[in-house]
Structure formats: C-alpha cells, structure tokens
Amino acid sequence: MLYKSTRGGAKRISFQGVLFSGLAADGGLYIPDHLPKLGVMDVSKFVDKSYEEVAISILKPFLGDLFSEEELQTMVYDAYSGFRKRDRCELVSLSENHKVLELFHGPTFAFKDFAMQMIAQMFHQALKKIRKSITIIVATSGDTGAAAVQAFRNLEFINLYVLFPKDRISEIQRRQMTTETASNVSVVSVNGNFDDCQSIVKSIFNDTSFSERIALTGVNSINWARIISQVVYYFFTASRFSSNVKVDFCVPTGNFGNIYAGYVAKKLGANIDKLIIATNQNDILHRTLISGRYSKGEVFKTFSPSMDIQVSSNFERMIYELYQGNGNIVARKMRELHLKGSYGIEEDILNQLGEEFYSGTVSEEDTLAEIRNVFEKYNMIICPHTAVGTKVSREFFDKEKITVSLATAHPAKFAESVEKAIKTNISLPKSLEKLSVKEEKVVEAPNDVNYLKDLIKREY
Numbered sequence: 001m002l003y004k005s006t007r008g009g010a011k012r013i014s015f016q017g018v019l020f021s022g023l024a025a026d027g028g029l030y031i032p033d034h035l036p037k038l039g040v041m042d043v044s045k046f047v048d049k050s051y052e053e054v055a056i057s058i059l060k061p062f063l064g065d066l067f068s069e070e071e072l073q074t075m076v077y078d079a080y081s082g083f084r085k086r087d088r089c090e091l092v093s094l095s096e097n098h099k100v101l102e103l104f105h106g107p108t109f110a111f112k113d114f115a116m117q118m119i120a121q122m123f124h125q126a127l128k129k130i131r132k133s134i135t136i137i138v139a140t141s142g143d144t145g146a147a148a149v150q151a152f153r154n155l156e157f158i159n160l161y162v163l164f165p166k167d168r169i170s171e172i173q174r175r176q177m178t179t180e181t182a183s184n185v186s187v188v189s190v191n192g193n194f195d196d197c198q199s200i201v202k203s204i205f206n207d208t209s210f211s212e213r214i215a216l217t218g219v220n221s222i223n224w225a226r227i228i229s230q231v232v233y234y235f236f237t238a239s240r241f242s243s244n245v246k247v248d249f250c251v252p253t254g255n256f257g258n259i260y261a262g263y264v265a266k267k268l269g270a271n272i273d274k275l276i277i278a279t280n281q282n283d284i285l286h287r288t289l290i291s292g293r294y295s296k297g298e299v300f301k302t303f304s305p306s307m308d309i310q311v312s313s314n315f316e317r318m319i320y321e322l323y324q325g326n327g328n329i330v331a332r333k334m335r336e337l338h339l340k341g342s343y344g345i346e347e348d349i350l351n352q353l354g355e356e357f358y359s360g361t362v363s364e365e366d367t368l369a370e371i372r373n374v375f376e377k378y379n380m381i382i383c384p385h386t387a388v389g390t391k392v393s394r395e396f397f398d399k400e401k402i403t404v405s406l407a408t409a410h411p412a413k414f415a416e417s418v419e420k421a422i423k424t425n426i427s428l429p430k431s432l433e434k435l436s437v438k439e440e441k442v443v444e445a446p447n448d449v450n451y452l453k454d455l456i457k458r459e460y
C-alpha cells in the first residue's frame with residue numbers, strides 16, 4: 001500500500017516513509033491511496049478475538065512489507081503488555097444502551113498510550129534493521145508527551161524532545177514528563193500555548209535542511225501510524241455488539257485524531273453509525289459544523305486541557321475526503337487558513353459532513369456539573385475530557401441505538417478539577433503517587449523556534 005498527501009503535491013511513499021516523516025513535503029498529511037474494506041464476515045469474527053488479534057488484523061494491510069508477520073505479532077503483544085486490563089480497554093455501562101469505553105488503562109493513564117506504545121515498537125523494530133538514529137519532536141497538550149516519554153524512553157536510535165505549554169497542563173501531566181531520567185529524553189516548557197508549541201514543531205519540520213540533518217520525525221496525531229493504531233479499539237468495541245444494532249461513538253475531541261480514527265474504522269467496515277464530536281469551550285469543530293466556516297479563535301484554558309486547541313490538524317484529512325481527493329482545493333483552503341485564519345465549506349459538503357458527524361460543545365461550568373452528575377447518578381468518577389463526551393453523548397442519545405462515549409483519561413490525572421466537582425478526595429494510582437517525590441528536570445524556553453533549534457544543535 002502506498003500513501004499520498006492531502007495536498008496532492010508530494011510523491012507517493014511507502015509505510016516506512018510515512019512512519020518516519022511528520023508532514024508530507026507539500027505540507028499536507030499522508031493518507032493511504034486506498035482503504036481495504038473488511039467484509040462483514042471478517043468483522044463478525046472479531047467478537048471472539050483478543051485485542052491483540054484484532055490489532056494484528058487491522059494493522060497488517062497498512063504496513064506494507066516493513067515487518068514480517070512474526071515481527072508484527074511480537075510488536076503488538078509487547079505494545080500492550082503493560083496495560084492493566086485483559087481487554088486493554090474496558091466497556092462499562094451508564095445505562096443499558098449508554099456505555100463508556102475506558103481507554104486509560106495503559107502506562108500513562110490516557111488513551112494516547114494505545115497509539116504511542118504501538119508506534120514505539122514500530123520505530124524501534126524498523127530502526128534496528130537500518131541502524132540509523134532519529135530525532136522525535138512532539139508538541140503536547142499534556143497526555144501525548146507523557147505517553148511518548150513512556151513509550152520511547154531508553155530506546156536506542158531515538159532522541160525525544162517534548163514541548164509543552166508552560167502552566168497549561170496539570171501537575172501530574174507535567175510530572176509524568178519532567179521526572180523522567182532517561183538520557184534520550186528532553187522535556188521543554190515553552191512560554192506559550194499548545195498551538196505555539198505545535199507551530200514551533202511545524203517550523204522546525206519546514207526547515208528541511210535542518211530537519212534532514214537531525215532525521216526529524218513526528219509522532220503527533222497527524223502521523224498515520226498513530227491513527228491506524230487507534231482504529232483498533234473502535235473495531236474491537238463495535239464488534240462486541242450485534243450487527244443488527246446501530247452503534248454511535250461520542251469522542252471528546254481536540255486535534256480530531258481520535259475521532260478521525262473512528263471515521264476510518266467506519267470506512268473499513270466497523271459497525272459505526274454516527275460519530276459525535278464533543279468539544280470544550282475551544283469549539284472550532286462544533287462551530288464549523290454549524291456555520292460552515294472553519295475559523296481559528298483564541299485558545300481558552302479549560303478544565304480539559306488536552307483539548308485546548310484551535311487548529312484541529314487531522315481535520316485536513318476529512319476535508320480531503322469531502323472534496324473527493326482534490327489536493328488543490330485542500331491546499332487552497334489551508335493557505336487561506338494560514339493567511340486569513342479561516343476557510344469556508346460549501347453547503348453540499350457541509351451536509352455530507354453532517355451525515356457522518358454530530359457535534360456539541362460543553363461550557364466549563366457544565367463540565368464540572370457533568371462530573372458531579374455522573375458521580376451522583378452512577379457512582380463513577382470521570383475526568384473532565386470524558387465528562388465533555390458523556391454530556392454531549394446524552395444530547396444525542398437514542399435508546400434504539402447503542403451510544404459509546406470514550407473515556408480518554410483517568411480522573412486522577414486531573415484530580416484538582418475532579419475534586420472541585422465532586423467535593424471528594426480521589427485516590428491516586430500508586431505509580432502516579434510516586435511522581436510527587438521525584439525530582440523534576442525541565443528546560444525553560446521562550447516561544448521561539450530558534451531557541452529550540454539551538455538546543456537541539458548543541459546535542460549534535
């Protein structure tokens with residue numbers, strides 16, 4: 001299978017190229033040039049399969065000949081061996097047809113572990129063969145960074161830089177990164193917001209002579225290998241229900257990565273009806289769906305910081321799809337976004353989008369009220385991101401269908417906000433509790449790409 005760019009201007013490349021590049025040369029994102037569709041029969045067999053078995057079936061057609069069958073198996077089993085649940089994710093019930101899918105049973109207590117653990121295996125296995133070193137730079141709104149640190153720590157051939165927005169992530173999120181002692185990991189606190197961090201990473205990528213010299217690689221959710229790793233839990237979960245019943249998934253969304261994986265799962269043949277976009281006060285996607293204009297606003301700091309984003313990078317893949325693979329149109333819209341801060345979506349295209357997605361947004365006050373509501377009604381403690389999801393999922397709940405709302409992080413990662421909502425102290429899992437006594441190591445940096453380049457140069 002070959003991969004092409006959403007902006008139509010880059011040549012087609014193999015999975016290995018996609019794994020190791022962030023953006024395509026024309027600034028676009030890579031997507032497969034065709035999607036294999038699984039038959040109803042194949043999908044129905046998933047019901048008796050383990051998470052790992054489903055993962056192997058889904059991943060295999062996307063990897064080309066980069067790994068042998070045996071390597072793929074080893075990688076998948078190793079990736080998920082550190083998860084605390086047999087099924088890796090866990091489906092729990094709010095009511096008979098209203099479910100919550102817990103995706104926080106991996107090493108860093110957020111769903112990011114599902115993809116990051118998997119791609120770390122892929123990187124390591126591929127680099128071992130060619131004996132080449134790479135540099136990974138990742139911008140994080142909190143959870144991606146922690147997941148990357150855990151996944152890539154002490155891996156030979158990999159240098160990792162993590163950039164997080166100073167004072168805009170939770171204390172536990174920060175400590176999960178800054179207490180890391182592995183010598184191949186550098187954690188940088190940037191004086192700016194998440195979009196600033198992301199734009200620093202993008203400019204380093206765009207300086208091709210520099211990025212080639214350090215063999216720069218991206219693991220943000222624009223990396224296709226992450227998307228395809230996340231497709232697995234949609235299949236795994238959808239296959240637990242009878243194919244006669246429609247299943248909606250509601251996803252607390254920031255960069256449109258997780259929900260886009262849900263869309264890919266649907267295209268591949270998973271039993272998914274509607275995908276519901278749940279946003280916090282940073283509601284660019286919800287506004288886009290109701291107004292037909294994708295328009296960058298100010299980034300607000302909220303109780304659900306991992307979704308404090310105004311540029312949902314993966315949405316470009318959706319735009320490409322909606323405009324039937326016309327890279328010129330995508331490139332034009334992205335240029336408009338860059339120059340004017342917004343672009344429009346024509347009415348017929350917007351209607352198509354509405355066929356696949358619903359959307360809703362939740363205020364700060366309602367996020368806390370929802371945490372309290374779920375605690376009082378179901379005796380379940382959820383994190384603020386998860387609460388944004390359950391709140392919106394209730395707006396669209398249809399008792400004739402199954403609604404699955406994704407729980408993207410463990411509540412203890414956001415203890416301050418959760419305790420504020422439920423007025424009860426929550427206990428930390430042991431591995432998180434230990435973080436408070438460890439020493440922190442962090443580089444303080446201004447919001448300046450040259451500062452970061454100098455920092456990296458010094459180590460080369």
Ligand SMILES: *Cc1c(COP(=O)(O)O)cnc(C)c1O
Pocket residue numbers: 110111112143144221252253254255256257258259306307385408409
């Ligand atoms: C990253 C993250 C999200 C948003 O996921 P996207 O793929 O960026 O849409 C939601 N909740 C939590 C806890 C996260 O870490």
